[in-house]
Amino acid sequence: MAAIEVRSEVAGNVWLVEASPDTNLEEDDVIVVLESMKMEIPVTAPSKGKLTQILVSKDDMIAEDQVIALMEI
Amino acid sequence: MSDQTSRDKLQEIEAARTSVMDEGRPDAVAKRRAQGMATARERIEQFVDRDSFREVGALVEPDRSNELNRDLVAPADGVITGTGKVAGREVSIIAQDFTVYGGSIGTAADLKAGRLVQRGLERGLPMVMMLEGGGHRIQDGMNAAHFAAASPIFHTISKMSGWVPNVVAIMGQGFAGPTAYASLGDFVVMIRGKSTMGIAGPALVKAGTGLDITKEELGGAKRQADEQGIADLAVDTEEECLEAIQKFLSYLPQNAGQPLPIIPCDDPVDRQDDKLLDLVTANSRKVYDVRKVIKSIADVDSMFELKPGFARNIVTCFARLNGRPVGFFANQPLRKGGILDVPACEKAAHFIALCDAFGLPLVSLIDIPGISIGPAAEDTGIGRRSGRLFFEMGIATVPRVSVVLRKGYGGGYYAMGGGRAFDADAAFAWPTAEICAMSIEGAVDVAYKKKYLAADDPDAVRTEMIDNIKSQTGALDAARDFGIDDVIDPRDTRRRLIETFASCPARRPDNSPPRVRPISPI
Incomplete structure (x- = not known):
């Protein structure tokens, strides 16, 4: 098991927190949805694994490349 | 003089040959095995x-x-x-x-x-x-006598x-x-x-x-x-x-002088996939995976993605349409909203050059919010590097078709070959198309801010302005002045692409002036 950081590809606001900590995710499962460029942009699991922590909350402002969650794969 | 012939000499030659083959080098082979390498x-x-x-x-x-x-x-x-x-x-x-x-x-x-x-x-x-x-x-x-040459x-x-x-x-x-x-x-x-x-x-x-x-x-x-x-x-x-x-x-001919390797295909030309009716919503806030569109349109199991892990905001892939190799490049709303940043522009530009060199017709699937903006984007040289996309579209001589799935905004719409920008052999739009010079909210804020702020209810006026513009950026509006050739049922996209490429010559004449070579922006 290796710990990995899940980063946002874009800057935006957290619009929805979709996943819950301590759950198992498949690759590309949605963790949070950001509102950016007038669109709802999902931040997804980069690979299959366990979501250990979500580091952001609804309405937080997120910078590009910010770590938004931690996973174990 | 020896009167030996090849018959006598062959054994020596074959021994020399065997010594450089794997069977003559068991230690080297064993080392590879230990490393898990062939x-x-x-x-x-x-x-x-x-x-x-x-x-x-x-x-x-x-x-x-x-x-x-x-x-x-x-x-x-x-x-x-x-x-x-x-x-x-x-x-x-x-x-x-x-x-x-x-x-x-x-x-x-x-x-x-x-x-x-x-x-x-x-x-x-x-x-x-x-x-x-x-x-x-x-x-x-490590000596100049050898390396200088x-x-x-x-x-x-x-x-x-x-x-x-x-x-x-x-x-x-x-x-x-x-x-x-x-x-x-x-x-x-x-x-x-x-x-x-x-x-x-x-x-x-x-x-x-x-x-x-x-x-x-x-x-x-x-x-x-x-x-x-x-x-x-x-x-x-x-x-x-x-x-x-x-x-x-x-997917490629042996060289640029050979025709494309077109293979037999039993996937029906007029296969319609109802999924395409609902995959893209007119609500431009919602994202989707454009790879699903390509998979559905192309011959079954024919999609071969290039650079799948890099600049995922644009998808570039080879695929086949009725057995004919083609190149798709498509904005990917799922990643960064499908915006064109420097990596995406370079990925697409290189792909277009590759397809054009070897004669693969091009299909652009357009849902583009724009070319990347802001200081971080400018620091990547986007103003110049995005130009390579225009350049490659401009010098390409293969058949090309553009399909606007949803947003066709600004310079990105040109760069993706929308409308008449690069003389597409067919310019189509889906019913969900929304085509204009920039993001609608952005345009209202740039051009009419003073006006709506002076109103009694600025928010209401702003919303009304946005709705007004939206009412004139749709697929039918695009078709009305013949900026595109047709608005098509998404399920007919496969058939329309196949028919178009079947009727186009493999190359259009290169009508460039008598220059020696064009100069790429990068």
């Missing part, structure tokens, strides 16, 4: 049609002309060269042998590779390089560009020389956890900059394929690597 010869055997490989230069000896290299023992001088057949079609193959001085390129090896590249160019054969090594052989290279191989490979497909597989360590070859490749494959690429490896980086870094961190697939896109594909095994090359070549 030998260069095994890779070739696995890659080509059975018994089709014809080697040249197996019997060369290394250069032994100076102090450092006087005692070298270098079977085939560390590179296997020859031709073989892939699915019945001949290709040139260069495979570096890592068991010979770490796959370093010796003087004779360079001559062998150079001759093969030149012959391949003259005969119009695709080039496949299976590389694993550390670049120039130090024992040969350099090698003409990059000159020859440059001449080959756009004439024959040039494939580079980095099958292990590939810092320095292999990366230089790969820089001119049309398709570069790496193996995750095994392949590395870069201008120099960790030892030289440490010596030159003091930095400690592992070879995987410095030049593994994560950096070079996923983050930098200098490799087009990263796979998990050697077998997958060789299969990927076979697949890549299957």
